[in-house]
Amino acid sequence: xxxxxxxxxxxxxxxxxxKVFSEKGNIFLLxxxxxxxxxxxxQHKFEKEPxxxxxxxxxxxxxxxxxxxxxxxxxxxxxxxYVTIVVLIGLLSIIMSTFNFRFSRMIWIYMLDGxxxxx
Numbered sequence: 606x607x608x609x610x611x612x613x614x615x616x617x618x619x620x621x622x623x624k625v626f627s628e629k630g631n632i633f634l635l636x637x638x639x640x641x642x643x644x645x646x647x648q649h650k651f652e653k654e655p656x657x658x659x660x661x662x663x664x665x666x667x668x669x670x671x672x673x674x675x676x677x678x679x680x681x682x683x684x685x686x687y688v689t690i691v692v693l694i695g696l697l698s699i700i701m702s703t704f705n706f707r708f709s710r711m712i713w714i715y716m717l718d719g720x721x722x723x724x
Contacts, residue, residue: 607621608715608719611715612708612711612712612715613708613711615707615711617644617646617647617649617651618649618714618715618718618719619644619647619649619718620644620646620647620649622644622646622647623641623644623645623646623647623649624641624644624645625640625641625644625651625710625711625714626638626639626640626641626707627639627640627641629703629707630703630706630707631703632699632700632702632703637703637706638703638706638707640652640710651714651718653718658710658713660713661709661710661712661713662709664709664712664713665705665706665708665709668705668708668709668712669698669701669705672697672698672701672705673694673697673698676693676694676697677690677694680693680694
């Protein structure tokens with residue numbers, strides 16, 4: 606449970622104290638999240654090589670599809686028009702984009718470079 610809590614708090618996978626992201630980003634202000642190059646506490650390097658976070662795109666895709674399916678199942682109970690549901694799902698995916706970006710990278714970092722990994 607602490608791993609999930611650390612992923613949501615965006616803490617370093619090695620020391621669990623430093624922050625991975627310096628800025629959270631805001632889709633309405635057209636700002637993307639910014640990552641720190643290293644942990645401010647233990648100097649752990651987050652991006653090991655160019656293209657390290659390529660796989661996090663697949664994680665982001667899975668998270669977004671899960672959100673869309675869950676929202677569809679809930680909205681289908683209250684909204685009769687499928688066109689309205691599709692538009693709302695599109696808005697949901699845009700609003701959640703910066704969160705999904707950060708969340709998928711955190712999952713990727715913890716999968717490949719968690720505390721018990723020796724890379």
